[in-house]
């Protein structure tokens with residue numbers, strides 16, 4: 001690691017805007033000397049107590065007071081980053097915060113990069129990588145459920161789980177290496193059946209982890225729900241009804257929605273991204289065609305499709321309709337709209353369809369219940385478990401599963417101690433990458449780039 005990677009850094013820790021207070025953090029070896037230049041305090045600056053907040057005055061280069069602040073010193077290694085660190089709580093004024101950052105930089109600080117405080121905490125051994133990554137998940141959690149899983153990981157549960165997998169594999173490795181190192185006379189013959197069984201047990205657990213993780217990643221990103229169907233069927237009206245606000249433009253002109261719009265909402269504790277799309281029709285103009293092309297792209301990433309059409313109309317765009325109905329990766333809801341225009345008793349109801357009026361808000365509760373059932377089907381887990389919550393960890397978990405499956409195959413076909421030992425070693429290394437014990441600078445940067453500045 002180059003020395004300049006440990007410059008003294010500063011950044012606002014709170015969001016920009018008028019508020020009661022704002023917190024600025026400074027971390028690195030020069031923290032105390034830099035902060036002493038912009039602070040007036042009734043005490044000996046070098047004698048400040050660890051973690052004891054003190055009232056102080058922020059001053060500029062002309063000794064003019066900028067703000068009355070609270071200052072909390074942390075002496076390394078007993079700080080969040082493991083370095084000397086000071087937190088300055090100013091009044092929540094963007095002007096004061098900007099001025100303070102400016103002064104800190106003039107006196108030798110550098111503005112922190114994304115996630116740099118947490119990255120330093122990791123590098124200095126204050127937390128492991130899985131814990132560091134879970135901090136992003138805590139910050140970004142949109143629902144209670146995601147927050148509870150993220151917090152579990154922050155508290156170290158995921159790391160414990162991964163360590164158990166690691167330990168099991170290491171036990172096997174030890175046995176195999178004994179057989180390799182000593183003559184057959186001294187050690188028992190390798191019990192391949194037992195080794196295979198043990199790996200298969202681990203694979204089963206990892207497969208469950210992957211399945212659960214995929215569900216929760218859906219929830220984290222927001223379950224993608226599309227409103228699809230022919231032009232003028234009332235998709236934008238339904239979008240507004242669900243959101244309970246006039247978000248999308250509605251008109252009697254077919255082809256009103258050109259580009260899709262999306263909104264995030266929480267439905268009974270589930271994070272959902274709802275998309276209103278350009279209506280599908282054949283004789284669309286140039287601009288509308290672009291919108292329809294985008295609609296098709298959305299279909300590729302959709303979790304749930306609500307196909308909306310008017311009652312008493314023929315099914316158009318049959319291709320899209322049957323694709324949605326038959327694609328097993330998309331949950332499908334067929335909804336018939338504008339029933340307010342018809343006599344209730346004369347409507348011929350079909351079981352697999354939901355009959356609504358988006359405009360007069362008829363049967364919207366039923367639609368929402370059916371939607372909720374679909375969402376729960378996609379995201380529910382049998383029991384509360386510890387799960388991987390980000391794509392990087394999930395990718396490696398899938399690699400781990402594949403690698404172990406390969407090992408099982410080899411045990412069946414070519415059970416040689418050397419070969420199997422090497423493969424188990426490989427699996428252990430994958431776990432080490434997940435846990436950040438074996439990781440390159442570039443991988444680290446990719447991880448911490450996802451943080452915000454000041455975290």
Ligand SMILES: Nc1nc2c(c(=O)[nH]1)N(C=O)[C@@H](CNc1ccc(C(=O)N[C@@H](CCC(=O)O)C(=O)O)cc1)CN2
Nearest residue numbers: 013023025050051074077078079080081082087126135
């Ligand atoms: N004001 C403030 N609030 C915060 C944070 C922070 O950095 N500052 N945190 C930031 O994410 C979270 C809390 N996590 C923290 C974790 C460790 C330490 C810390 O200073 N640990 C030292 C000191 C221990 C001691 O002396 O008692 C250590 O572990 O050595 C601080 C906050 C959320 N709230």
Ligand SMILES: Nc1nc2c(ncn2[C@@H]2O[C@H](COP(=O)(O)OP(=O)(O)OP(=O)(O)O)[C@@H](O)[C@H]2O)c(=O)[nH]1
Nearest residue numbers: 231232233234235236237251255256257279358359
């Ligand atoms: N009577 C009645 N009219 C409705 C209902 N829902 C929508 N409409 C009307 O149907 C017309 C089209 O509605 P939109 O919501 O713009 O339809 P859309 O599916 O978004 O249309 P495009 O964006 O062009 O694809 C408007 O005049 C709406 O007021 C309904 O439940 N009943």
Ligand SMILES: [Mg+2]
Nearest residue numbers: 235236256257
């Ligand atoms: Mg529309």
